[in-house]
Amino acid sequence: MNGLEKISGFDPNDYDQWQVNWAPEDPWLIAISLGLMIPIALWFFWTSLRKVVSKPQKVFLFLLRVAAFSLLLIILLRPELEFKKSHSLKNHIAVLLDNSKSLSIKTFPKEVPRIDLVRKTLDSNKKYFDQLKKDFQIDTYFVSDGVQKVSSGLKDYRAHRPYTDYRRVLEELNKIYENKSLQGVFLFSDGADLSQESGEISPDILESLAKISGPVHTLQAGSNDQFRDLALESVSAPDLGFVQQPVRLSLTVFSSALGNRNVPLVLKEGDRILVSKIIEIREDQKKYKVDMQFTPRKIGKRIYTLNLPRFAEESILTNNQKEFEVDVARDRIRILHLNGRPSWDSRYLREVLANNPRVDLLSFFILRNLGDDVVAPTSELSLIPFPSNLLFDDYLSSFDLIIFQNFKYEPFIDKKYLLNIRKYVEKGGAFLMVGGELSFHGGSYSRTPIEDILPVSFKDVATSFIDKEFRPKISGDYSNHPILRLEKELNEEVWNALPPLQGANFGLIANKDAYVLLKNESESPILVAGEFGEGRTALLATDSSWSWGFGKAGGRYFHRFWNNVIDWLIAEPETRRLQLESDKERYWEEEQVLIKFKLLKENYQPAINIIGKLTLSSRSGKVITKELKTDELGGQVFPFIPEQAGFYEAVIEIEGLQEKIMFSVLKDNAEFEKPLVNDFVLKKIAQVSGGQYRVLDGANDLSVLQFENPEIKVKSHSRPFSLWKNWWAYGLVVGFLFMDWWLRRKAGLS
């Protein structure tokens, strides 16, 4: 090296390694090409030397040519001598600490949370880890649904992440150590990766494990021995249900070490019990499939709660209750249509109802009165008795709307059932009376519960029905009312172009809070809508609206009018004066919620600058109250961020109206639904990777777990020395060729 020092100008002793580098990208191509050409050239040269008699001279000349070619070849390959200084690197060991929620579950019999077993094990093996740190680079990570490097010790180690996903954890680990020497992994976990089926491990995990060169030692936190729990493991409920239609639930109840006992499973809406079922828990069975069924009674988003009893000895109490939400919609509009006598008015309205695909229609026509002589025995008639007790007692609440069309209740309905109709409307039902001689006064409804629910009172008049043509006119500024909206544009012109009506009921005085939508020329109310209790009622004081459905109008507006009436009566959302909604149905924790409301005046124009009270309350009892003023569109938006997960109720109260919605803020507690330790996965990971599997008791000795520690050298600095870009390299070539030329001249060769 001392000679080299003189040539190169630096001390090679400062370096501990050297190597020759060839500059061309593919030196072997040049070497092979020249290696083929040079022997051919040498062969020609050798044959040209046959005139040289002296064999030593001949050999010397040939060697000179060989030496010259060899040097030329070396120059073409541009060799470089590199002197390097290297140092050793430590191999890596990754310590993975599961921080998902399931680590907070207690292990029996000492009732120690799983996470504490990990902490104790790390404490009791501190010396071992300190020793490992001398030889290895120890990297600690919190793992669950991802990988997070631990930079500030274990003071932040807590079981709070929503779930464990080994596939993702191992994928991220492989990325972190892509160009690093990872010699092994400690995995502290309970194995509760919910994506792994019982007794199986996914191929993705095995694939990721194969990329880790060292063993993965799995250290199981917790065990299933004496694990006591009663849990609602999974609940499968439809997001959408239909009012008055059964909703089916299927769920799995998990029980462990609770002995033989019967436990009640209760389904509630608020404080009201909907269904309960007894589950016979047996010592030798862990899972119980349960099917339940309930019938929603009201439309809207409804929150239901499933409850199992809580036993003091259980590991987890939170999984004994589960809430779920069903958006209850109206699948069909169930209408009871009673006709006092067949008429054109009843026939055309029936056609509208029967042709509406949303309507489930049950209609009855009174085809004969008591005084009629049918001139035939009953067996030859298709008439059936009117099932008044079934309709007005047993099934009344099943209907969304009841229509009395030119119908006199006596003698078909007992007067006591009129009281049932009043109660039905009071609780949210809808009632419509369509005029004719048998309606209102003519039907003897004066001073009956029907008069109470209608938005009019009856005045004694000499003639209660007059068959005279009239043209109804929209009263006040109600042209925007949903019932009267036949066209978006030019609505009043459409109304004015409808054929006149003929025949109206008189002696009706609109209530103060009623909406008189149509009047005749003498200002008598023709179409009146109103509210009674939670329900809505309306009346049309004529039996001639069928003339809108037949003739030149072609029935288009007739159909639209009656469908509007139905929609308003059953309080379809777009017909409500106060509308409240949230921008989403479900939110995650810490996500902003937007509560929007809109208020319309009685004539359905925006109500501006009206102050309303918005109350937000959670199941935990936390209440926020806010006063909000409507803007120029009659609406307002209130943003807020819920502090905790759960179901929230928003209530807006304004101008005597009230609307209510519910929304949920979600928190992932899935790991508490399947809380068992998955020892199979941990054993399999250890087995596949060549690691070992241990169950932690807090005092395990981990020093038996060893890792290979191959030496890793990494270049810290280097110095190159060119073997061709020198005067002596080119000088030698020239010298050899000159000597070759001189000797050939001397030998008499050209």
Next chain:
Amino acid sequence: MRKYFFILGLAFLLIADLANADFSSLTLPRIVYEGGNDNARPEALRSLLAQMARRTSVEVNREPIALKLSDPNLFKYPFIYLGGDKAFDPFPESELKILRKYLSYGGFLFIDDNSAELDSGFDQSVRKLVAKLFPQMPLKDIPRDHSVFRSFYLLNTVSGRAIIKSHLEGVSLKGRTVLIYSANDQAGAWSRNKLGDWNYDIMAGGYRQRQLSIRLGVNIILYALTLDYKKDMVHLPIILERLRRYQSP
């Protein structure tokens, strides 16, 4: 003098009756057409209306009226009657158009051959009329499970003054029968004078056949007024069972 009082009294009753005639009550206009005899049974419709009033809860305007298809009041009457016993002139295109529109918009036409003859001139005229009226919808036999046979009375035969055909024929649009044609002179069986005597004898039949014809007339009118309502009744047990299910928790 007493006679004049009697006539005056009758006139007063008639005016009073017309004044009470409700716009929504049942009126049976007879269609007036060119050629043939459009009023072969002048007292039949009044007689049928009287039977309707006697037997059912339907409110009727007892005095029948006569209308041309071009009459602007046509669309005030969703039920019209077309009868005759002779061949009639083809309807002009303008009237065919009105009739087509009338039936499509919800009107109903009952055609009755009063000739009591097979393949009569009236029958041939009717078939030509229907072929022009609905070229894509020819007259078809009405099946016995049609609502017209159960809209009030349960019927299993097609009666009339003369049993020329044992079935009714008709045209249906979008599930609604808009036209019914009888070849059995139903009006002849219904018709009675003001003294209550029957105007025409029943051919090869008696009281029962006339009664069945009246029942068929009642059923046809009630079908026009209630459509397939009776088919709802067939479904009633199912509907009630469905409602029962709604009640159970």
